[in-house]
Amino acid sequence: MKKSNHKGNKSASYESLSKKYSDEELAEGFVFPSQLEGEEKETAHREFLKLRMELLKNMTSEEIMFGELTRMKLLQNDYFKLDTYDKGMSFAAQLKDYMRITRRSQAELCVEIGVEKTKLSKLVNGKIKPNAELMFRLEKHSQNTVPALNWYRVYLKDLEQELKENTELKQAQYKFVKSSINLGKAG
Amino acid sequence: MKLRDTTSGDLLESTINRIIESDYERVANSGEYVFDWKLERYADVYKISLFLSENEILGLMSIDDYPDETRINVNLIEVGNANRGRGKAIDGIAGCLLAFAAKISFSLNYNGFVTLEPKAELVDHYRSKYGFEELSYLMFIEGKKSSALINKYMNNEEE
Numbered sequence: 001m002k003k004s005n006h007k008g009n010k011s012a013s014y015e016s017l018s019k020k021y022s023d024e025e026l027a028e029g030f031v032f033p034s035q036l037e038g039e040e041k042e043t044a045h046r047e048f049l050k051l052r053m054e055l056l057k058n059m060t061s062e063e064i065m066f067g068e069l070t071r072m073k074l075l076q077n078d079y080f081k082l083d084t085y086d087k088g089m090s091f092a093a094q095l096k097d098y099m100r101i102t103r104r105s106q107a108e109l110c111v112e113i114g115v116e117k118t119k120l121s122k123l124v125n126g127k128i129k130p131n132a133e134l135m136f137r138l139e140k141h142s143q144n145t146v147p148a149l150n151w152y153r154v155y156l157k158d159l160e161q162e163l164k165e166n167t168e169l170k171q172a173q174y175k176f177v178k179s180s181i182n183l184g185k186a187g
Numbered sequence: 188m189k190l191r192d193t194t195s196g197d198l199l200e201s202t203i204n205r206i207i208e209s210d211y212e213r214v215a216n217s218g219e220y221v222f223d224w225k226l227e228r229y230a231d232v233y234k235i236s237l238f239l240s241e242n243e244i245l246g247l248m249s250i251d252d253y254p255d256e257t258r259i260n261v262n263l264i265e266v267g268n269a270n271r272g273r274g275k276a277i278d279g280i281a282g283c284l285l286a287f288a289a290k291i292s293f294s295l296n297y298n299g300f301v302t303l304e305p306k307a308e309l310v311d312h313y314r315s316k317y318g319f320e321e322l323s324y325l326m327f328i329e330g331k332k333s334s335a336l337i338n339k340y341m342n343n344e345e346e
Contacts, residue, residue: 004226004249004262012221014306021272027312028281029271031248031264033222034304036324048323052256055322059298063330067298070334074293 006033061103068101069145076150085161091154092126098138098146099124113137130155188287188341190237190245191278199277200238203287206247210234214244219267224249230262235284237277245270245277248284252295258327259292261285261303279340285317286340289333299333302326 006012014032021029036044072094079089087093099109106124110117115134122128130151139148189198211225224232227249234244249262266280285301293299302325305313310326313319317336319326328336 004229006222006226006263009221009223012223014308017221018308023308024312024316025272026306027309027316028278029264029266030281031261031285031303032306032309033263035306036304044324048325049256051322052258056257063298066330066334067293067296070299071293071296074290074337 004033065101065103066145069098069142072097072101073146073150076146076154079157080153085157085164089154090126090158091130091151092124094151094154095130095138096124098142102142109141113141188235188283190280190283193275193278201235201245201283202238202241203233203235203283204241206232206234210244214247217244217267219244219269220247220265221268222263222265224265227263233284233287235280235287246280246284248288250288250291252291254295257295257297258300258302259288259295259297260325261288261301282317282336282340285328286337289328289336290341292329292333293337298329299337300327300329301333 010016014026017026017030034041076089076094079086099106102109104112106120107117109115110120113134114137115123119128123130123134132148132152135148135151135155138146138151188201188203190201191197192199206224211228214220214224224247227247230249230251232247232249235246235248236243237245244267246264246266248264251260251262253260264281264284266275269275270277270280288301289299292301302322303313303319304324305319305326310321313326314321317328318332319328
């Protein structure tokens with residue numbers, strides 16, 4: 001990885017900027033570029049890597065789960081901003097993913113959130129629609145890591161797609177409309 | 188992502204995007220930045236702007252992905268001159284950029300692990316303001332602290 005070198009730029013140094021700003025203000029305005037170089041940097045980096053690998057090795061299953069659930073929530077948040085529909089982000093698919101991340105079988109999740117086995121099976125297979133009660137239970141189950149509102153928005157995207165694809169219903173309902181408003185040339 | 192108008196206290200919606208080539212010249216000629224951002228071309232550089240005024244760059248961040256170390260490193264952040272120090276018009280710009288780096292880290296399955304190399308004088312401030320901890324010559328944030336940073340600066344929730 002090629003590294004930039006800002007060292008020759010005196011006006012961009014901490015020493016120069018600290019004449020104008022307090023340290024608190026500098027921390028709110030800057031992260032300064034790396035100062036270490038050559039062997040000094042290599043030695044420091046070796047020490048960092050050792051500690052980093054130790055941190056990774058000592059990560060608990062709870063910490064890993066939290067990271068994966070947070071990732072799930074953030075991906076959902078990005079998905080909500082898109083105009084497109086993704087089957088992998090459907091309520092059923094996300095529920096399956098939730099069970100994978102939390103390492104819960106259907107039977108285990110049923111017991112933990114108080115939902116009947118057959119109902120949960122139908123939910124993960126997209127055979128029935130989820131309700132708000134289930135979304136609140138999933139929120140509590142994830143200790144609020146994936147909020148009920150996220151589950152609701154995932155479901156809304158499913159509904160949106162269902163509406164877009166339901167041309168049969170659309171045509172059938174259009175027939176009931178005897179006349180439309182007049183928008184002239186604007187319509 | 189929400190910034191705050193320091194005069195009115197109003198929240199301002201913002202947006203973060205990858206910098207484009209023509210931005211480097213604009214940044215250099217704006218008089219708002221002391222660093223030569225063209226030197227960061229090799230890295231991933233992001234700009235933060237107000238949602239309703241995307242042409243005005245409020246701050247910049249250069250990051251690198253270290254997949255073998257499962258971390259995102261913040262190489263450089265600079266908030267534009269108008270929003271630094273006591274007279275700043277908008278608050279929370281650097282926080283939003285750091286939260287964005289944490290979000291990228293989560294999306295890459297790094298558990299929100301983000302590092303930066305602090306100036307010794309700023310260590311306490313990065314700790315108290317953003318929750319960073321020291322690890323050898325770097326400071327880092329991860330897990331619940333990274334998530335809290337995202338909630339605070341990107342979702343505008345209280346910690």
